[in-house]
Amino acid sequence: MELLGLVYYWVFAILLMIGFYAVIAKPNLIKKLIGLSIFQAAVFLLYITMGKVDGGTAPIFQDGVSLYSNPLPQVLILTAIVVGISTTALGLGIVVRIKEEYGSIEEHEIQERDRQ
Amino acid sequence: MIIILFGIFLLALLVITALAIVRSDNLFAAVILTGIFSLLMAANFFLLDAADVALTEAAIGAGISTVLFLGALALTGEHERGGSQNRLVALGVVTVTTLIVIYATFDKPRFGDPDAPVHQHVGSWYLEKTPELVDIPNAVTAVLGSFRGYDTLGEVFVVLTAGIGVLFLLSARTAGRPEEFPVADDPDQGLRHYLVPRVVGRMLIPFIFLFGLYVQFHGDYGPGGGFQAGAIVAASVILYALLEGEARALRALPMRVLKWLVAGGALLYGGVGVASMLLGSNFLDYSVLASDPITGQHIGIILIELGVGITVTGVLLCVFHAFAARGRV
Numbered sequence: 114m115e116l117l118g119l120v121y122y123w124v125f126a127i128l129l130m131i132g133f134y135a136v137i138a139k140p141n142l143i144k145k146l147i148g149l150s151i152f153q154a155a156v157f158l159l160y161i162t163m164g165k166v167d168g169g170t171a172p173i174f175q176d177g178v179s180l181y182s183n184p185l186p187q188v189l190i191l192t193a194i195v196v197g198i199s200t201t202a203l204g205l206g207i208v209v210r211i212k213e214e215y216g217s218i219e220e221h222e223i224q225e226r227d228r229q
Numbered sequence: 230m231i232i233i234l235f236g237i238f239l240l241a242l243l244v245i246t247a248l249a250i251v252r253s254d255n256l257f258a259a260v261i262l263t264g265i266f267s268l269l270m271a272a273n274f275f276l277l278d279a280a281d282v283a284l285t286e287a288a289i290g291a292g293i294s295t296v297l298f299l300g301a302l303a304l305t306g307e308h309e310r311g312g313s314q315n316r317l318v319a320l321g322v323v324t325v326t327t328l329i330v331i332y333a334t335f336d337k338p339r340f341g342d343p344d345a346p347v348h349q350h351v352g353s354w355y356l357e358k359t360p361e362l363v364d365i366p367n368a369v370t371a372v373l374g375s376f377r378g379y380d381t382l383g384e385v386f387v388v389l390t391a392g393i394g395v396l397f398l399l400s401a402r403t404a405g406r407p408e409e410f411p412v413a414d415d416p417d418q419g420l421r422h423y424l425v426p427r428v429v430g431r432m433l434i435p436f437i438f439l440f441g442l443y444v445q446f447h448g449d450y451g452p453g454g455g456f457q458a459g460a461i462v463a464a465s466v467i468l469y470a471l472l473e474g475e476a477r478a479l480r481a482l483p484m485r486v487l488k489w490l491v492a493g494g495a496l497l498y499g500g501v502g503v504a505s506m507l508l509g510s511n512f513l514d515y516s517v518l519a520s521d522p523i524t525g526q527h528i529g530i531i532l533i534e535l536g537v538g539i540t541v542t543g544v545l546l547c548v549f550h551a552f553a554a555r556g557r558v
Contacts, residue, residue, distance in 0.1 A: 117233050118340025124240040126330035130323045131247045138319035141309040143256055143301060147263055150294070151247050154270050157286075161279045166348065167341035171280040172368035173451060174360060180343075182278035183352040184368040188377060191369065192384040194285045195456045195541060198294050199391030202548045205301040206398035209555060212305040219310050 121162045128155035140220040142208045146201060153197050160186040236276045243269050257299075257307040264295040280452035281369045284444070288460035293545055296467055300552035363526045365449040373454065374530035378513040381533070382498055385540050389495050392544030399551040418474030430472040437465035445538045449527070455534040459541025466542075467549050475553050487547050494540030501532045 128151060135148025164186035172184040208218055215223050246266045253259045267290025274283040313319065338345035355372050363371040373381050420426040445458030470478035501513065508517040515529020516522035 115339060117237065119334055120237050120240060121340055122334035122337055123331055124244060126327050126334065127244055128247055129330065130327040131244070131251055133326070134319055134323045135251045137322070138313040138316055139251070139309070140314050141256070143298070143305060144251075144259065144309060147250060147259055147298070150263065151250065151266070154266070154290070157282070158270065158273065161274050161277045161282060162340065163345070163347045164279065164352075165277045165341050166343050169278060169341075169343075171278045171452070172356065173280070174366040174368065181356055181368065183348050184355055184372050185352040186347070187279045187282050187369050188372045188380075190279070191282050191285050191373065191454075191456055192381060194282070194289055195460070196384050196387045196391075198289050198297070199388045199544060199548075201294060202297050203391045203394045203398070205297060206395040206548075206551070209301055209304045209552070210398055218305050221314065 122159070125155050125159045125162065128152075128158065142211065142218040142220065143205075146204050146208065149204070150197065150201055153193075157190045157193065160190050232276055236273060239269055239273050239276070243273065254309050255307060256302055256309055260295060260298040260302060263298065264291045267291040267294070281367075281454065281457070284452050284457045285460065288457055288464060292464045293460055293467070293549075296471075297548065297552065300549065300556075303556055304552070362523075363530070364523045365527065365530065367449055367451060367453075369452075370448050370454050370530065370534070374533055375515060375526055378502075378533065381537065382502070382513065385495050385498055385537055388544050389491060389540055392491055392547050395548045395551050399555050418476060419470070420472050421474065427472060430468055434465050434469050434472075437468065438462060441465060445534065446531070448534055449530060455537025455539075456541055458534075459538040460545065462538070463542045463545035463549070466546055470549070470553070475550070479550065482546065484547070484550060487543050487550070490539050490543030491547060492543075494536040494538065494543060496536075497539065498533050498536035501529055501536070505529070 132148045132150070132152030132155060135151065136145050139145055139148065164183040166180060166182045169180040169182040170178055172181040172187070174181075211223065212218050215226050217223060217226075243266065246262055246269060250259045250262045250266065253262065267286055270290065271283045271287040274286055338347075355376055356368055359365070359368045359371045363375050365371055420430070441458050441461035441464075444453035444461055445455060448454035448458070466478060466482060469481070501515070501518075503512070505514050505517055506512050510517040513529075513533075516525045518525035518528045
């Protein structure tokens with residue numbers, strides 16, 4: 114049981130680093146943004162995992178239930194998801210402009226054109 | 230126990246999907262996989278008692294973010310050239326960091342422990358006081374709308390700023406006003422020629438829209454609220470645009486109207502705060518909006534959720550149309 118619960122935190126660590134790998138190792142800018150959103154989703158998972166209470170239920174009051182999970186991390190993550198998509202859209206906008214100016218969205222090709 | 234095992238099954242699928250996303254050379258495949266990733270993440274949130282968050286993740290992650298990424302791919306090309314750079318260094322950094330984070334998890338409180346530090350502060354206070362001070366069943370909406378109304382106002386302005394940023398970036402060369410480039414109502418636009426998407430889409434759109442409104446106004450009682458509703462309503466309009474072509478979607482909801490929606494929602498939210506100040510209380514203290522503080526809270530929460538919904542719908546649709554218009558010029 115103890116170990117099963119830890120799996121959630123391990124998956125958080127693994128997803129976090131899969132996203133981070135895409136950000137640092139992939140030269141394609143869209144791939145970097147996808148990696149960033151995986152990284153972000155991993156953080157969401159960590160918060161929601163911490164808000165869970167054993168035997169609790171979703172924090173919507175109903176008769177005959179007395180134990181609820183913590184609503185606060187859920188509120189933080191709910192708004193973070195919407196803010197996340199807005200900032201991702203901004204990132205995609207910048208990538209589209211880079212493509213138009215440089216003709217490429219591969220990092221090394223952009224750097225080569227900058228050196229010229 | 231069964232639920233935890235099911236959760237671990239979903240987590241394993243999540244890791245596999247994430248690996249497939251990073252390994253795939255074709256960006257189109259990677260984007261579609263991120264949709265699946267978000268859906269799995271939503272299922273996980275649901276198992277962890279976060280119904281509101283699951284609804285948001287499903288609407289935003291699996292729906293709208295996929296469309297936005299595809300819109301960007303259409304402008305940048307879907308093939309990734311040249312695999313990874315400094316692969317060994319990156320792998321080394323990532324492995325070491327993973328091991329450190331996993332080592333740190335042994336010090337974390339047990340999963341689901343009711344005595345964990347995270348449950349000792351305001352979280353339990355919110356649960357205790359919501360029936361007394363706000364009196365709506367959904368504690369998440371109460372915290373979001375009332376107790377932490379300042380945070381949510383800030384988030385709405387972040388969304389607003391990001392929307393303005395995208396419009397600035399992408400309408401630069403179209404002389405600032407995408408709506409001045411009239412889109413011909415080309416019968417070839419959209420998926421109108423394809424029987425299955427057309428029939429299924431036309432049947433679904435009104436119900437998606439209606440569900441969006443339900444989520445908006447039922448957010449006090451069940452999972453839902455302005456953020457989710459805004460995403461769902463925007464998804465129904467985006468589906469209409471994909472099916473019938475962008476021209477018809479812009480005729481139904483022109484950019485001019487969308488820009489007013491973007492600003493109007495945030496103004497409505499801020500206006501509720503100013504109104505409560507004028508009525509002699511603190512900014513965003515809804516208790517004074519009606520003679521009875523509880524009714525005042527209800528009115529305040531419905532109004533600010535409406536503001537959130539309007540701004541989120543407006544921003545997501547503006548961003549969608551900005552990407553689509555960029556493809557035309």
